[in-house]
Structures are given as C-alpha cells and as structure tokens.
Amino acid sequence: TKKSNRSPAIIIHNKLTMASFADAARFLLLTAVGIAGNPSTADAASASPVSGWRSDLDWAALTSKLSSSASLIDTSLDDYTDECMPEFSEPSPTTHALIDQPSGMCLPHLLLGWEMSWPRPSENHHMDQPYVQAYFDLFGLDPTADFESWMSDPTNPSLNLPSKVLFPTVASDVVAAVNFAKDNGLEISVKNSGHSYQGASSKKNTLLLNMNRYTHYAPTGITDCDASILGSTVTEDLSNQPCLLSLAKNKSSLIRVGGGENFDKVYRAVIAANEEEGYKYHLVGGYAGTVSPMGWSWQGGLGGSTGGRLYGFGVDQVVQLEMVLPNGVHVKFGPTDWEDASAEGFTVPRTKVVSGVCRSNPDEHDEENWVWQSCPEDFDIDFNDMWFAVRGGGGGTWGVVTSVYLQLHDYLPFKSYLFNNPPFRTEKCTAIFPQFAEFVAHYMSAPSLLNVTKERSHACGSPDPRAGIYCHGEEDVMQAWTRFLDLNNSTDPANVACLFSSDKLASHYNLPAPPGYAEFMISFSKNDLFPGKVLDGSPPSKIGAPVAGVLVPQSWLDEGEENRKTLQENGTPYYYAFGGAAASGSDQANSLSQAHRNAAFMAYFSDDYFWGNLFPKMFDISDKTKFPPVFGSNHAGFLTAGPLKEDWTKPCPREWTFEERREKCISFQEAIYGTERLARLEAIKKAVDPQFIFNCVNCVGNNLPEASKSEDDEPSPAEAEPLLGNSSDETSGASFVSSF
Ligand SMILES: Cc1cc2nc3c(=O)[nH]c(=O)nc-3n(C[C@H](O)[C@H](O)[C@H](O)COP(=O)(O)OP(=O)(O)OC[C@H]3O[C@@H](n4cnc5c(N)ncnc54)[C@H](O)[C@@H]3O)c2cc1C
Numbered sequence: 001t002k003k004s005n006r007s008p009a010i011i012i013h014n015k016l017t018m019a020s021f022a023d024a025a026r027f028l029l030l031t032a033v034g035i036a037g038n039p040s041t042a043d044a045a046s047a048s049p050v051s052g053w054r055s056d057l058d059w060a061a062l063t064s065k066l067s068s069s070a071s072l073i074d075t076s077l078d079d080y081t082d083e084c085m086p087e088f089s090e091p092s093p094t095t096h097a098l099i100d101q102p103s104g105m106c107l108p109h110l111l112l113g114w115e116m117s118w119p120r121p122s123e124n125h126h127m128d129q130p131y132v133q134a135y136f137d138l139f140g141l142d143p144t145a146d147f148e149s150w151m152s153d154p155t156n157p158s159l160n161l162p163s164k165v166l167f168p169t170v171a172s173d174v175v176a177a178v179n180f181a182k183d184n185g186l187e188i189s190v191k192n193s194g195h196s197y198q199g200a201s202s203k204k205n206t207l208l209l210n211m212n213r214y215t216h217y218a219p220t221g222i223t224d225c226d227a228s229i230l231g232s233t234v235t236e237d238l239s240n241q242p243c244l245l246s247l248a249k250n251k252s253s254l255i256r257v258g259g260g261e262n263f264d265k266v267y268r269a270v271i272a273a274n275e276e277e278g279y280k281y282h283l284v285g286g287y288a289g290t291v292s293p294m295g296w297s298w299q300g301g302l303g304g305s306t307g308g309r310l311y312g313f314g315v316d317q318v319v320q321l322e323m324v325l326p327n328g329v330h331v332k333f334g335p336t337d338w339e340d341a342s343a344e345g346f347t348v349p350r351t352k353v354v355s356g357v358c359r360s361n362p363d364e365h366d367e368e369n370w371v372w373q374s375c376p377e378d379f380d381i382d383f384n385d386m387w388f389a390v391r392g393g394g395g396g397t398w399g400v401v402t403s404v405y406l407q408l409h410d411y412l413p414f415k416s417y418l419f420n421n422p423p424f425r426t427e428k429c430t431a432i433f434p435q436f437a438e439f440v441a442h443y444m445s446a447p448s449l450l451n452v453t454k455e456r457s458h459a460c461g462s463p464d465p466r467a468g469i470y471c472h473g474e475e476d477v478m479q480a481w482t483r484f485l486d487l488n489n490s491t492d493p494a495n496v497a498c499l500f501s502s503d504k505l506a507s508h509y510n511l512p513a514p515p516g517y518a519e520f521m522i523s524f525s526k527n528d529l530f531p532g533k534v535l536d537g538s539p540p541s542k543i544g545a546p547v548a549g550v551l552v553p554q555s556w557l558d559e560g561e562e563n564r565k566t567l568q569e570n571g572t573p574y575y576y577a578f579g580g581a582a583a584s585g586s587d588q589a590n591s592l593s594q595a596h597r598n599a600a601f602m603a604y605f606s607d608d609y610f611w612g613n614l615f616p617k618m619f620d621i622s623d624k625t626k627f628p629p630v631f632g633s634n635h636a637g638f639l640t641a642g643p644l645k646e647d648w649t650k651p652c653p654r655e656w657t658f659e660e661r662r663e664k665c666i667s668f669q670e671a672i673y674g675t676e677r678l679a680r681l682e683a684i685k686k687a688v689d690p691q692f693i694f695n696c697v698n699c700v701g702n703n704l705p706e707a708s709k710s711e712d713d714e715p716s717p718a719e720a721e722p723l724l725g726n727s728s729d730e731t732s733g734a735s736f737v738s739s740f
Contacts, residue, residue: 052076053163053205057184065176067365069169069213077154079103080113080161088542095290095536097529099193099262104165104210107194107202108290108536109544114158115697116658117199117543117638119150122157160199160697162189162208169213171322171330171370171402174259175362178400178693179328181207187695190396192292193262197544197637198668200396200696201295209400211260211294215367217403218269221256222281234336237372238357241334242320242405248338249348253281253408254319257293259401264289264534267518274411279515282409282472284311287463289521289534293406298395299633300592302577302602304463305416305470306517309577311409312585315391315592316348320405323390323398325381326689330359330402332372333383341588347581351589356383384589385684389700392592393673393681394633396696398688412459412473414516416502419465423508429498432490433466436498437573439484440465441564443477444576445557445600450480458580464573470517548636548671549575549602550610551595551629554583556618570609575602575632591681593629593673602632607651611643621648627666629674638698642666668698 052074063072084106087093098106111117150156168174181188189208191201202208225243234241246254257266263285270283284303286296293301293314301314311317320334333356338349358375375381390398419436420429440462442449447457460471469477481499485491502520503513514520521535552574557563567574578599586597605614615621619628627648631640641652645666652665670678678700685701692707701707 054184054186057186059164062176062180065363066166066168066173067170070167070173072164072166073103075103075105075161075163075165077152077159077161080105081152084113085110088540093540094530095193095195095288095540096264096533098540099212099290104167104191104208104212105161105202107199108540109197109199110540110542112194112199112202112544112638113161114151114156115160115199116158117546118158119147119156120158121150121153160204161202162204162206165208165210167210167213170215170365170367171324171359172363172365174209174324174400174402175328175330177207177209178324178326181693182326182328182691185691186693188400188693189696190400190694192260192294193290195288195291196295196395197546197635198640198698199638200394200699203695203697211258211292211400214260214402215258216261216265217256217258218261218266219272221269222253222273222408223256224253225251227252234355236357236374238320238332238334238336238355241336241355245319245335245338246407249319249407251407251409254405255281255283255408256403256405258403259294260292262290262292263296263518266293267521267534268532270408271516271518274516279411282307282311282411282516283406284308284314284317284409286314286537287467288537289518290536293404294401295395296634297404297406298390298393298401300392300596302463302575302632302634303582304461304575304577305468307409307412307459307461307470307472308582309458309461309580310412310472312348312581313577313592313596315590316581316585316587317406318391318404319407321387321390321401322403323386323401325386325399326691326693327379327381328362329375329379329381330362331356331375331381331383331386333357333386334405335387335587335589338587345584346586346588347584348587351387351587354383354387354589356386381688386688388589388591389681389684389688391590392633393684394696394699397685397694397699397701399694411516414502414514414520415471415475415477416517416520417469417471417477417499418502418505419468420498421468421500421505424497424500424504426494426498428494432495432498434568435484435488435490437465438568439481440469440576441568441574441601442484443469443480444574445554445579446564447480450483452476452480454580460576462576464575466573472517544637545635546637546639547604547607548631548640549604550614550618551578551593551599551632552601552603553595553598553618554579554600555598557600566614567603570614571603571605575635578602591673591677593633593677595629595674596632599632602635611651612649615643616649624648626675627670629677630671633672636668636672636698640668640671640698642668642671662703667703669700669703673700 083101083103084098087097088110095108098108107113111119166177168177178188187206189201189203189206191208191210194201225247227247229240229243230247232240234244242254266283267285270281274281284306285293287305297314297318302308320332322332324330333354335351336355337353338351341350357372358379360371360373364370386398443452443457447454456475459473459475460469460477462469471477482496485495506513511523514523518534522532578601583597619630627642641661643652643666644650645664652661673681681700682704692701695702695707
C-alpha cells in the first residue's frame with residue numbers, strides 16, 4: 001500500500017557519507033526543482049501483465065511459470081511520479097519509504113530515472129549548457145530550464161525507467177524470467193535498493209527484477225560450523241562447502257542472505273541472534289541499512305563502519321554464491337580447493353579451484369525439493385571465472401544472485417567517536433575540524449606518528465571523518481586525540497571534548513551504550529514510520545554524487561609527509577576502509593582492483609587537479625597500453641570517466657557530448673578495473689552472457705559494441721540460445737588468464 005500522512009523522521013545522528021557536492025546538489029534541487037506528485041491509489045497487483053510494453057510477447061507464458069507469490073506488473077512514469085517523487089519533498093526523506101513502494105521503481109536519487117541523471121529532452125547531450133554546468137558546478141540552477149515539463153514527459157528519450165517489473169519470490173521465478181528474456185531477446189535489469197550511484201539498477205526497455213520480495217534467509221540463516229568437519233571432503237552437492245571454507249579461514253559461523261535482503265534486514269538478524277545467544281557474531285557490511293549486500297559486495301564493499309580494516313572488503317566475506325546465470329541455469333558454487341598463502345602475506349587461503357553444481361529441477365518452487373547435481377556436459381561456464389567475475393566485477397551483469405553465504409566474525413566490543421556532533425556541537429570545535437581531519441588521517445594511515453600501533457589503527461575505520469570513527473575491539477582513539485592536540489600545542493579541554501564516544505552520547509540520552517554498529521544506527525535515529533530499522537545513512541537526494549573517489553596508494557603516501565600535506569590542501573574528507581585485512585584478506589581469486597588493496601583511503605579531487613598533478617605521481621603510467629585502476633567502485637557516480645585517451649593528464653571535458661566522451665575518454669569501466677583486469681572481465685562477460693541479457697549502465701561489457709542494440713532490435717525466439725550451454729564461439733574467460 002502507498003503511504004500517506006508521512007511523519008517526519010527525527011534523526012539525531014546526522015552526519016552523512018559522501019562529499020558535500022551531493023549534499024549541495026540536493027539542496028539546490030530541492031529548492032529549485034520542487035516537483036511532487038500525489039500518491040496514486042492504483043493497486044499494483046491489479047495491473048495487467050499482458051498490456052503495455054512489448055505487448056506482442058506472450059507474457060502469460062511467463063506468468064504461468066511464476067510462483068503464486070510473485071507478481072509481474074506494468075509500470076509507467078506516472079508510478080514514478082506518484083510513488084517516488086513525494087518522498088523527496090519530505091522534511092526528512094528516507095530510502096526506507098521508497099524501497100517498498102508498489103511499482104518497485106523508486107530510486108534514492110530521483111534523477112537516476114533519466115540517463116546520466118539528466119532529464120534532457122534529447123537522446124544524446126552534453127553538459128555545457130549554462131544551466132547544466134551550473135547544476136553540476138553548484139553555482140545555481142537556471143530557473144528558465146524546463147525541468148518540470150521534461151520530467152513529466154513520458155516520451156522524453158532520456159527517460160530510463162522500465163515499463164515492466166517482476167517481483168520474484170523464489171529462484172524458479174528468476175529462472176523463468178531469464179529464460180523468457182533469453183527466448184525473446186529482452187534485457188533484464190536487477191534491483192535492490194537502487195542505491196547504485198552509476199544508476200545500474202534501472203534501465204528502460206528492460207524487464208526489471210525487483211528483488212525486495214525475494215525469500216528472506218537471514219532471520220534463520222546463521223550456522224555455527226562444526227569444527228570437527230575440518231579436513232573432510234566437500235560433498236557433491238556443496239552443502240558442507242561454506243563451513244569448510246569458513247573454518248579454513250578461521251571463522252566458525254556464517255549467514256545465508258537472500259538476493260533481495262538489505263543490510264537493515266541482515267544486521268537485525270544478527271542482532272536477534274546475538275541477543276538470544278549472548279553477543280558472539282559480527283557481520284562486515286555497509287554504512288546504510290538500505291544498502292544491500294548484493295550491489296555492495298559485488299562492487300567491492302567498503303566496511304568503513306563495520307570493521308572492514310580488520311576483516312576485509314565485502315568480496316572477502318563471501319564463501320558461496322547461488323545464482324541464476326544468463327543461460328537460465330540455477331547454480332551454486334564456491335571454492336573447493338585452497339592453499340595457505342600466509343608466506344606471501346595473505347591472511348586467508350588462496351583459492352585454487354572453484355566448483356559448482358546445477359539445479360536439475362529448475363521449475364520446482366519449493367526449496368525443500370530442490371535437487372543439486374553435477375552440471376550437464378554441455379554446460380560450458382567456468383565456475384572459476386564466475387567466482388572471479390562476480391566478486392568485484394559489479395552486480396547486475398553476471399546474472400541474478402539468489403542467495404549468498406557470508407562469513408561471520410567473532411563479536412568485538414564496539415565504540416564510535418563523533419566529532420562536533422549534536423548535542424555537543426560548538427563553534428570552537430567547528431573551527432578545529434581541519435586539525436581533526438589531519439588527526440584521523442594519521443590515526444588511519446600513519447598511526448606510528450601518534451604512537452598508535454597498526455593493530456589498534458585497524459580496529460577503526462571511517463566513511464568520512466564528519467560521520468565519525470567506528471571501532472571494533474582494542475583502540476585508543478581518545479588517548480591519541482589528546483596526544484595529537486598536545487603535539488600541536490592545543491591542549492585546551494574544550495578542544496579535547498570536541499571528540500566524544502557513543503557511550504557519552506548514549507548516557508546523554510539515557511540510552512544503553514550500543515553494543516554494535518547496527519544497534520548504534522537504530523538507537524540514534526528515531527523514525528516514526530520505521531521504528532527499529534537501521535538508518536538509511538544519507539537520505540534520498542534528487543541527485544547522487546556524480547563523480548568517483550580516487551584510491552590513494554599507501555605507498556605514495558609513505559614517500560613523505562609532504563604528500564599527505566598536498567592531499568590535505570587539495571582533497572575532500574577521506575573514506576577510510578582500506579589497509580589491514582582489506583589489503584591482505586584477498587583469496588586472490590576475485591576481480592576487485594588492486595588499487596583497492598593498495599589504497600590508504602579514498603579521496604575526492606577536482607578533475608583538473610587530479611589528472612594534471614596527482615595522477616602521474618600516484619600511479620604508474622609508464623606503459624601507455626595499460627591504464628591503471630584508479631577509482632573506488634562502490635561510489636563511482638554516473639559522470640565518472642578516465643582522462644583523455646590521447647593525454648592521460650587531461651580530464652574528459654564535460655562540455656563534450658556523451659558520445660564524444662565515450663569515444664575519446666578512458667571509459668568508466670577501464671578507470672575502475674584498469675586495462676588488464678577489464679580485458680579478463682570482458683572476456684568472461686562475452687562467454688557467459690553472449691546475448692548481453694544483463695547489460696546495466698556502466699557495468700562490465702555495457703560499453704562494448706556487441707552490447708548495443710538498436711531500439712528496433714527484436715530478435716525472434718528462433719535466434720535464442722539453448723537452455724544449457726552457450727553456442728558462442730567465444731572461449732571462456734578462463735582461457736584468457738588461466739590462473740588467478
Ligand atoms: C546511503 C548510502 C550508503 C552507502 N554506504 C556504503 C558503504 O558503507 N560502503 C560501500 O562500499 N558502499 C556504500 N554505498 C554504495 C553502495 O555500495 C552502492 O550504491 C551499491 O551499488 C548498492 O547496492 P544495492 O544492491 O543496495 O543497490 P542497487 O542499486 O539496487 O544495485 C546495485 C547493483 O547491484 C545489482 N544487483 C542488485 N541486486 C542484485 C542481485 N540479487 N543479483 C545480481 N545483481 C544485483 C544491480 O543490478 C546493480 O547493478 C552507499 C550508498 C548509499 C546511497
């Protein structure tokens with residue numbers, strides 16, 4: 001049902017991730033665009049699945065295969081206007097209110113409903129028109145720009161919303177949808193929260209699979225592994241594989257999470273288990289409750305607030321994957337052979353072999369009756385490739401993840417530290433924020449300068465010093481802060497008090513000290529509509545962060561204190577989720593770029609300054625055939641691009657048309673993965689999805705010539721691939737690089 005009488009949320013914890021760019025853009029748009037529709041009363045379930053977009057297709061054939069709880073609906077711009085837009089005009093908008101809207105179309109960044117977040121009334125355009133430039137430069141928005149009529153025009157060619165949405169609830173629904181898409185030459189988009197800053201979850205002329213109603217496994221999904229099985233062989237159906245791998249990684253428990261469960265749901269499942277059994281579990285996850293472990297993990301997954309520097313990135317938490325692949329086959333797979341890699345400095349075993357099984361009764365809805373068997377002989381997808389590609393190569397492009405086993409860690413006591421936050425905010429503290437930012441930089445990436453050990457430093461992370469420092473286990477943040485002020489001759493107790501712990505905050509509000517990060521996010525956000533839910537982090541905004549953060553190499557920082565000073569003078573607050581286990585926790589069989597592993601932190605710079613000054617110093621660009629990976633994947637916005645192909649010290653001009661930018665600039669993908677890793681990912685993409693059924697915006701393969709279909713392309717069912725197997729001549733990506 002659609003919400004009404006929306007009550008404002010009261011948020012005490014009010015510091016947000018992401019640069020001020022997005023906040024300021026949001027402010028401008030809120031005041032200048034001001035579009036709001038009235039909630040519609042249409043019941044989504046009553047919409048007919050056989051009308052509307054591609055009514056030439058036999059949609060009834062699809063619905064006949066769906067489970068009784070799945071639904072396939074027609075959607076339109078009206079739904080977006082009625083259900084999603086009003087939230088952006090609320091005094092305290094929240095993504096929690098958007099994700100359960102009936103059409104399943106809402107996006108936390110409203111303008112992502114149009115290509116490049118730019119609702120221009122033409123197919124291709126550029127950013128040089130005065131109002132657009134101003135819009136992105138934050139100097140203001142030209143009141144003559146006719147945003148309102150562009151955004152209400154259902155024929156606007158830049159509109160990027162799907163016209164059909166399927167809510168699968170079991171894996172067989174996903175199998176049916178993928179086979180239907182394959183047989184009819186359709187593309188599929190996959191969505192959870194819609195948080196992707198690149199807008200990868202939503203696309204016009206696709207069948208959108210909104211995963212929010214998919215089976216929830218987390219509430220009963222925690223398994224304590226029996227240590228006595230260590231050394232056993234992996235069973236043929238892979239049922240003991242998640243525990244065997246976890247135990248090999250010195251972890252004794254894990255959680256199964258469904259392909260549509262967000263962190264709010266997963267964190268709360270872990271809290272419930274902790275409350276029942278005594279605190280013993282810890283999950284590495286994202287900052288916001290509304291972010292899902294799907295997009296988050298597949299893009300890397302920075303655990304700045306949840307112990308990522310102690311336990312690794314999101315990709316490092318995965319022990320088994322269950323997916324429906326682009327060929328329509330329901331599979332599960334994970335490492336079945338590994339070896340110790342501690343001599344090379346890794347804290348987890350190196351994956352040697354990945355094995356998988358296929359479900360032989362894909363039409364069966366009831367999981368109790370699923371049968372997992374060896375894959376048929378003509379199934380030519382390499383599970384080593386899939387394990388590599390999915391974990392780091394982004395969501396939405398390798399198929400649909402239906403569930404995943406994530407490792408859990410032993411519980412450690414939690415404390416967060418907030419600088420100059422309400423209710424203890426003072427002007428004096430505002431004035432010393434630059435010193436605090438310098439302190440955090442040292443604590444995280446040069447702790448010895450503060451007499452802090454690396455181990456203590458790794459206990460803490462921070463998505464943004466303005467959002468706080470989050471620590472798990474032994475740390476000495478308060479002592480180090482006092483020491484830092486001492487060294488800088490500013491020992492005034494009022495300065496020391498600018499930093500305070502979550503315990504102090506709790507006692508101020510007569511609340512118990514939060515035992516974990518998620519509890520902290522629940523107890524310090526009061527929300528009349530969504531009591532008990534984990535805060536959505538940054539609230540929805542009309543436009544999300546457009547650019548990407550640079551992964552600043554630790555080795556470059558270590559060259560000298562002057563490099564750190566250069567950054568302080570020219571960068572924005574940094575994202576600290578790197579180093580420690582984030583550097584050493586790789587199984588060496590994932591596609592997360594090496595830049596993530598080598599980084600000290602992620603920072604934002606102006607285009608000109610970065611490419612012209614810092615890039616040649618920070619990264620090895622001696623080989624002009626190999627562009628290095630530069631940007632953080634999770635936060636890469638829709639306008640992300642590398643420099644000019646012909647001169648890597650020059651940014652890609654925003655005044656160029658999108659077409660020109662695509663042609664003459666290093667692509668979004670190459671700037672994330674680097675030339676070499678991207679080549680392997682593209683080879684795998686062509687092998688597993690030769691029809692480009694999964695072709696999300698800025699995802700691997702999306703910019704390949706083979707991926708572009710003309711609007712009129714309507715391949716006939718006769719051209720479809722067989723159910724199992726891959727008729728392409730393209731060799732599997734495994735042959736491209738034979739080992740990890
Ligand atoms: C408020 C906020 C807080 C954030 N905090 C963090 C943080 O702490 N750390 C961090 O690293 N990043 C963070 N991010 C960035 C986040 O990682 C990305 O936005 C990510 O894309 C979100 O994934 P999602 O599944 O929630 O979103 P979606 O936009 O729904 O999906 C993202 C991608 O995953 C695909 N996908 C979704 N579900 C599936 C599935 N079941 N199978 C296959 N593909 C799927 C989609 O097609 C899309 O390509 C944050 C973003 C926001 C807006």
